[in-house]
Each structure stands twice: as structure tokens, then as C-alpha cells.
Amino acid sequence: SAVISQKPSRDICQRGTSLTIQCQVDSQVTMMFWYRQQPGQSLTLIATANQGSEATYESGFVIDKFPISRPNLTFSTLTVSNMSPEDSSIYLCSASGHRYEQYFGPGTRLTVT
Amino acid sequence: AQSVTQLDSHVSVSEGTPVLLRCNYSSSYSPSLFWYVQHPNKGLQLLLKYTSAATLVKGINGFEAEFKKSETSFHLTKPSAHMSDAAEYFCVVSDQIKAAGNKLTFGGGTRVLVKP
Secondary structure (H helix, E strand, O other): OOOEEEEOOEEEEOOOOOEEEEEEEOOOOOOEEEEEEOOOOOEEEEEEEOOOOOOEEOOOOOOOOOOEEEEEOOEEEEEEOOOOHHHOEEEEEEEEOHHHOEEEOOOEEEEEO | OEEEEEOOOEEEEEOOOOEEEOEEEEEOOOEEEEEEEEOOOOOEEEEEEEOOOOOEEEOHHHOEEEEEOOOOEEEEEEOOOOHHHOEEEEEEEEEOOHHHOOOOEEOOOEEEEEEO
């Protein structure tokens, strides 16, 4: 299994600002993903982070709001841009492992005031 | 297209009694199915997975789930609940096609309360 770390673990940000979340995997992985978990809700896939090419976004999520980088096979970043209180959520990254498993990071708890 | 419905948003059980968490799925292809657990303020932990092998799948911490294609169900059970089982549980489906990029679709979650 892969071990995934995220930074920061939590943050409180003012509306209109941006926050970049980092995700580090302890081994090379093909697929990395970013999810959002709004308060009291389930997880929703934001995008697939593709190494060497643009991320693939799910319906309802756009690159201008959630730019993603994937410079190599162990690292990815998600930026939440021009934040509003509605962006207050837990953001989780995951990496795809053997036999369709995905391993999740601990999440970044974001509060926008 | 794939989707997951967890039939109970909350389940309350007494310690030592059985736990049943119900999950129905929809998938256009042969699915992989998973159960994840999320303890308060913790990340997601994989409990067990089904990927077209044995239909009865055993996972960690005494949990197991049975894949029933005819019923499109993947219910999670444990014979005897422990206080540490209090958490949120997610049923998850993934279509087994490479083009889908192994995307996961999460159910709405079931919050389990264990009473002493």
C-alpha cells in the first residue's frame, strides 16, 4: 500500500484568497486524484491529476477555480482559488494502487471566513 | 455510468450485537466495490474490496461483505460490534475499465453509533 501525506492539515483563510494543498506519495503511482468532502457529506471527485498533462476535471469543477499540478509520479498540488465560505470542506488526495484500490491522504480541513 | 446508494444514513447498534450496513450499486461494467471507514477527524481506511474473485469478501477488524450481482448489492456486516466501530462508512464503486481511470464513486455514507 501507499502512504500519502498532505500539507497543510488544516487552514483558516479569508475569502478572496487562494490556498495550495500539497500531496506527497511515498512511492511512484500512475493515478492521483483530488476529492472534496463538504461538511457532513460524502466525497466528490474533483479531478484526476495526470502526470505530464492537464488534469481531467469532473462535471461542476473547473481549472480556473481548482488548478492542479502533477510534476512527477509522487507529488501533486491542488489550489483552491478566490475562495468563498462555500469552499469550506475537507480536501483529500488519493493514489491508485494495485487492483483498483485507492489510498487516501489524511485530508486538509479548510475553513473560509 | 456508476452510482451507489447506501440505504441507511444512520445505524445504531449495541456493543456485541451484529452490524449490517446496506449498499446497492449501479454500474455499466463489471464493478469493483469497496468499503471504506472514516473515523472522526481521520482519513479514509480501506476495509475490504471486491474485484471479481470470491463473492464473500473478508476485510479487516472482523468485517465482511457479500457481492450479489442479481441484487446489485454489497452489504457490509460484522457479527459483533465494538465501541471502536463507531465511525462513518462509505460504500464505493469503480468500473473496471482502464479508460475510466479507476474513478471511484462514493455512496452517501452511513454513520454508525455503538451503544455500550
